[in-house]
Amino acid sequence: MANSAAAFDSAKRATREGLTALGKLLRTTLFKLSLVYLTVFALFAAFLIGYFAWTTSSLITRQITETIDAEINGLSELYNQGGIRRLLLLVDARSRRPGSNLYLVTTPAGEGLAGNVGSLQPGILERTGLTETSYRRLDEAEDTEHYALVRVVRLGGGFRLLVGRDIEERERLHDIILTAARWSVAVVVVLGLVGGVFVTRRVLKRIDAMTGTTRTIMEGDLSGRLPIAGTGDELDRLGENLNAMLERIEGLMHGLKEVSDNIAHDLRTPLTRLRNRAEEALRTAKGDGDYRAALENVLEESDGLIRTFNALLMIARAESGEVRENMDEFDAAEIVHDVAELYEPLADDKGLALKVDAPAPAPIKGNRELISQALANLIDNAIKYAAPKLAAPALAPAVGDVVADAVPPPGEVAPAIVVSARAEGNRVLLSVADNGPGIPAADRLHVVERFVRLEQSRSQPGAGLGLSLAAAVARLHRGELVLGDNAPGLKATLALSRA
Amino acid sequence: MRLLIVEDDRDAADYLVKAFREVGHVADHAVDGEEGLAMALGEQYDVLIIDRMLPKRDGLSVIGTLRAKSIDTPALILSALGQVDDRVKGLRAGGDDYLPKPYSFSELLARVEVLARRRSGRGEETVYRVADLELDRLSHRVTRGESEIVLQPREFRLLEYLMKHAGQVVTRTMLLENVWDYHFDPQTNVIDVHMSRLRSKIDKGFSRALLHTVRGAGYVIRDGK
Numbered sequence: 072m073a074n075s076a077a078a079f080d081s082a083k084r085a086t087r088e089g090l091t092a093l094g095k096l097l098r099t100t101l102f103k104l105s106l107v108y109l110t111v112f113a114l115f116a117a118f119l120i121g122y123f124a125w126t127t128s129s130l131i132t133r134q135i136t137e138t139i140d141a142e143i144n145g146l147s148e149l150y151n152q153g154g155i156r157r158l159l160l161l162v163d164a165r166s167r168r169p170g171s172n173l174y175l176v177t178t179p180a181g182e183g184l185a186g187n188v189g190s191l192q193p194g195i196l197e198r199t200g201l202t203e204t205s206y207r208r209l210d211e212a213e214d215t216e217h218y219a220l221v222r223v224v225r226l227g228g229g230f231r232l233l234v235g236r237d238i239e240e241r242e243r244l245h246d247i248i249l250t251a252a253r254w255s256v257a258v259v260v261v262l263g264l265v266g267g268v269f270v271t272r273r274v275l276k277r278i279d280a281m282t283g284t285t286r287t288i289m290e291g292d293l294s295g296r297l298p299i300a301g302t303g304d305e306l307d308r309l310g311e312n313l314n315a316m317l318e319r320i321e322g323l324m325h326g327l328k329e330v331s332d333n334i335a336h337d338l339r340t341p342l343t344r345l346r347n348r349a350e351e352a353l354r355t356a357k358g359d360g361d362y363r364a365a366l367e368n369v370l371e372e373s374d375g376l377i378r379t380f381n382a383l384l385m386i387a388r389a390e391s392g393e394v395r396e397n398m399d400e401f402d403a404a405e406i407v408h409d410v411a412e413l414y415e416p417l418a419d420d421k422g423l424a425l426k427v428d429a430p431a432p433a434p435i436k437g438n439r440e441l442i443s444q445a446l447a448n449l450i451d452n453a454i455k456y457a458a459p460k461l462a463a464p465a466l467a468p469a470v471g472d473v474v475a476d477a478v479p480p481p482g483e484v485a486p487a488i489v490v491s492a493r494a495e496g497n498r499v500l501l502s503v504a505d506n507g508p509g510i511p512a513a514d515r516l517h518v519v520e521r522f523v524r525l526e527q528s529r530s531q532p533g534a535g536l537g538l539s540l541a542a543a544v545a546r547l548h549r550g551e552l553v554l555g556d557n558a559p560g561l562k563a564t565l566a567l568s569r570a
Numbered sequence: 571m572r573l574l575i576v577e578d579d580r581d582a583a584d585y586l587v588k589a590f591r592e593v594g595h596v597a598d599h600a601v602d603g604e605e606g607l608a609m610a611l612g613e614q615y616d617v618l619i620i621d622r623m624l625p626k627r628d629g630l631s632v633i634g635t636l637r638a639k640s641i642d643t644p645a646l647i648l649s650a651l652g653q654v655d656d657r658v659k660g661l662r663a664g665g666d667d668y669l670p671k672p673y674s675f676s677e678l679l680a681r682v683e684v685l686a687r688r689r690s691g692r693g694e695e696t697v698y699r700v701a702d703l704e705l706d707r708l709s710h711r712v713t714r715g716e717s718e719i720v721l722q723p724r725e726f727r728l729l730e731y732l733m734k735h736a737g738q739v740v741t742r743t744m745l746l747e748n749v750w751d752y753h754f755d756p757q758t759n760v761i762d763v764h765m766s767r768l769r770s771k772i773d774k775g776f777s778r779a780l781l782h783t784v785r786g787a788g789y790v791i792r793d794g795k
Contacts, residue, residue: 377672378755385754412724413750416763444754451757537757 603627
């Protein structure tokens with residue numbers, strides 16, 4: 072019992088699933104579209120056949136009418152010339168021919184004189200135009216009945232002449248056409264339905280495959296890609312675009328993971344230090360002085376943490392493009408002067424000459440604050456790494472060499488740091504060049520990536536983040552941070568598009 | 571000075587109330603936007619310290635409502651959102667200053683004191699004086715005693731800001747914001763270097779120093795220690 076109940080249940084479920092599959096198919100746009108086309112084609116077929124039937128039928132009718140009229144004219148002529156006797160003779164002769172037309176000549180009272188008509192619908196003889204009527208031939212059995220198109224004319228002397236032609240042929244043609252119409256419409260409907268279902272199912276299958284993949288992707292497997300049939304049709308194109316989108320999303324997710332890993336690293340290290348300091352103070356401090364020193368240490372460490380955190384947040388914000396709304400046009404040369412002015416005393420204190428080379432306006436559209444900050448980071452970096460008081464003769468160019476603007480005449484001290492702004496084509500280049508150790512060519516690309524720090528710079532807190540932030544700001548402005556060789560030193564250039 | 575602190579984090583609020591009391595100010599505390607608005611409307615305060623995100627009524631809306639009722643008590647917005655556009659939004663809503671969390675108390679105190687003094691302050695005077703140091707805002711001349719001091723334009727603005735708030739501590743961030751109009755962290759002690767240059771110009775060779783460094787807070791210009 073239980074078994075059969077279960078079987079029944081599963082059968083019911085299968086039916087239901089079958090129904091829902093069918094329902095799904097019936098609900099597709101494609102299937103609805105096929106139905107519309109089907110209706111249009113069926114109507115068209117019906118119209119075509121109807122038109123065909125109508126024209127053939129009227130053609131046949133016209134032929135019959137013409138034949139009848141010709142015969143009547145001939146016979147009337149004969150009567151007029153030869154009288155009733157000649158007419159009766161001819162009618163009699165014609166009536167006997169096999170497959171002949173219908174003939175009947177009557178007296179004014181309606182008695183038949185000659186012809187092959189056995190019976191007619193009553194009253195036909197009274198009408199003189201073209202009429203359809205049922206009839207029976209003389210040589211046929213009582214109950215047979217045929218249809219004919221007949222015309223009756225009154226001859227002189229009250230005689231009446233009827234000539235007609237059987238129209239069963241026409242009716243048969245009608246039937247054939249009607250049957251053909253039924254069949255062809257039926258075939259159109261069946262083929263259309265089958266074709267519609269077939270095409271819809273094929274497309275539905277692909278869509279289902281896409282939906283399935285999408286679902287697994289939504290469940291977290293970002294490596295999934297939509298199947299591409301390779302036919303280059305619209306579904307393929309859609310799939311390719313979605314795949315490109317997935318690629319991008321996966322890249323972003325990967326980036327996000329990297330970012331959070333780096334954030335974790337950048338914050339965890341100072342947090343550990345912070346914790347260690349506090350713990351150490353608790354363990355070893357001997358008096359108020361020790362505690363105070365430890366607390367001050369902790370405070371300093373936490374300020375550093377906040378700074379790192381802010382920088383990370385800033386980079387994330389710049390990366391997300393959120394700040395893009397807050398952009399206006401300004402002169403980058405002015406920014407270069409301002410920021411350089413902020414750092415000039417600091418450089419001077421370290422014995423570094425800082426020179427600004429921004430003679431002409433360099434209009435850009437962007438976020439003033441962020442670009443200032445990026446530039447500040449680059450200058451700050453340069454000050455950290457530049458070598459103080461490099462004597463000019465060491466750099467003195469050989470005779471014939473092109474002398475760069477930044478290189479002063481021999482005898483003067485070459486600036487350790489040159490901050491410049493210049494417009495070049497459709498770009499504005501803001502660069503900070505120093506004479507420090509520079510960055511090895513192999514590392515330059517790498518260092519501009521998000522949050523990457525060179526092992527060497529680990530001892531200098533925040534240095535790597537400065538470059539990352541500058542790069543993020545450049546990307547936000549659809550530009551780039553280019554690191555080049557200043558021989559010796561680093562030349563960091565923010566290449567932004569000109570306003 | 572009487573302050574109103576509108577802050578939903580009880581720990582943070584208690585810490586602030588206590589810290590302000592230690593430096594001799596009275597601070598009331600409201601836990602949400604509605605209560606804060608009612609208190610700010612009912613009582614007379616010198617400065618309002620308002621958290622940006624509050625239960626019941628948003629901090630910006632509290633300030634907006636107060637301003638609509640022509641109550642112009644200076645308001646400082648505390649916010650976990652520290653980005654430039656958030657600051658702009660806060661100031662546009664009627665806030666007078668904006669401090670992102672986490673902040674140091676000395677920073678908050680310095681800003682609150684400057685805000686409180688702004689009402690009675692010396693904003694529109696044309697000549698600022700501290701002891702024998704004089705700064706003429708119209709002719710851009712600075713003199714100390716008999717001698718004229720030549721300053722770079724930025725140094726002039728730096729001194730102008732310090733003298734405008736003579737006797738009050740101004741922090742490095744305040745200087746960076748008000749003199750340079752930068753709201754980012756310059757990473758290194760750039761401000762200190764500028765200050766030491768300024769100090770060498772106005773204090774060097776004089777028996778009394780006017781420009782003082784306040785440890786852990788910032789700078790102050792005043793007559794006497």
